[in-house]
Amino acid sequence: MILNLDQVSLMKEGNWILKDINWQIDNGEHWAMLGLNGAGKTALLHMLCAYYFPTKGSVTVLNRRFGKDPLGDELRRKIGIVSSTIKERLYESDSAYQIVLSGAFASIGLYETPTDDMREKAQQLLKELGCFGYANRSFRKLSQGERQRVLIARSLMANPDLLILDEPTNGLDFLAREQLLETIDHLATRTPSTSIIFVTHHVEEILPCFHKTLLLKSGHIFAADQTNQIVTSEVLSDFFNIQVRVSWINARPTISKV
Numbered sequence: 738m739i740l741n742l743d744q745v746s747l748m749k750e751g752n753w754i755l756k757d758i759n760w761q762i763d764n765g766e767h768w769a770m771l772g773l774n775g776a777g778k779t780a781l782l783h784m785l786c787a788y789y790f791p792t793k794g795s796v797t798v799l800n801r802r803f804g805k806d807p808l809g810d811e812l813r814r815k816i817g818i819v820s821s822t823i824k825e826r827l828y829e830s831d832s833a834y835q836i837v838l839s840g841a842f843a844s845i846g847l848y849e850t851p852t853d854d855m856r857e858k859a860q861q862l863l864k865e866l867g868c869f870g871y872a873n874r875s876f877r878k879l880s881q882g883e884r885q886r887v888l889i890a891r892s893l894m895a896n897p898d899l900l901i902l903d904e905p906t907n908g909l910d911f912l913a914r915e916q917l918l919e920t921i922d923h924l925a926t927r928t929p930s931t932s933i934i935f936v937t938h939h940v941e942e943i944l945p946c947f948h949k950t951l952l953l954k955s956g957h958i959f960a961a962d963q964t965n966q967i968v969t970s971e972v973l974s975d976f977f978n979i980q981v982r983v984s985w986i987n988a989r990p991t992i993s994k995v
């Protein structure tokens with residue numbers, strides 16, 4: 738099992754940010770997580786990476802129970818994360834190649850000497866993610882779409898068991914977004930041993946590879962099930978509290994207000 742959250746609640750500054758979360762992810766499952774602003778998505782992800790500890794309940798990620806088994810760099814290396822927080826922490830003068838390489842050490846910046854295997858792997862990932870053409874350009878000079886690709890390549894350096902993509906399409910134009918989604922769909926198929934959690938605000942970004950979907954609302958799980966059970970006009974109308982209609986085109990959902 739990749740993760741097991743049992744009756745998890747989180748309190749911050751006197752408020753319950755997450756309440757009674759029960760969620761399991763089995764090996765190789767890919768999930769989409771959808772929630773409005775402030776639903777608690779980031780708080781939940783921080784908990785999975787052991788940046789937050791639950792106020793109540795138990796969190797087990799990759800067979801380690803938080804608060805019981807020792808955590809640390811080894812676990813963090815097994816969880817790849819692409820988020821705006823990581824982006825802000827990177828050294829913008831580092832090249833795309835250096836940033837990808839640093840993923841092997843789960844470090845910000847390169848302090849250890851990479852092995853030949855690591856160099857080779859970084860180059861292979863840069864190619865696979867379509868970043869090879871700007872491998873030597875500094876991160877600061879890259880477009881949003883190029884940066885996201887570099888960050889995904891970085892997160893794959895340590896062969897993670899769990900890959901968390903937190904709103905990876907933020908700030909991308911239509912074309913860059915569709916190209917990135919295509920790459921993510923390809924990754925999900927080619928790395929079946931890595932489970933993906935894909936967090937988004939947009940229903941139409943739920944790709945066919947995400948067989949399961951979790952709806953998070955005001956710190957609660959509103960629903961979590963097979964995507965075809967969740968992404969329906971009925972469930973999403975209840976979730977958003979307005980009447981919406983879901984249509985499917987090429988195995989992708991679109992949503993409109995009725």
Ligand SMILES: Nc1ncnc2c1ncn2[C@@H]1O[C@H](COP(=O)(O)OP(=O)(O)OP(=O)(O)O)[C@@H](O)[C@H]1O
Binds near residue numbers: 772776780781
């Ligand atoms: N460390 C904290 N201390 C106090 N309140 C917090 C903390 N972290 C998050 N919150 C609050 O918890 C709620 C959920 O925040 P979170 O960032 O997890 O939402 P989100 O679903 O990721 O939203 P968005 O889609 O806007 O990024 C918000 O009301 C936020 O203000």
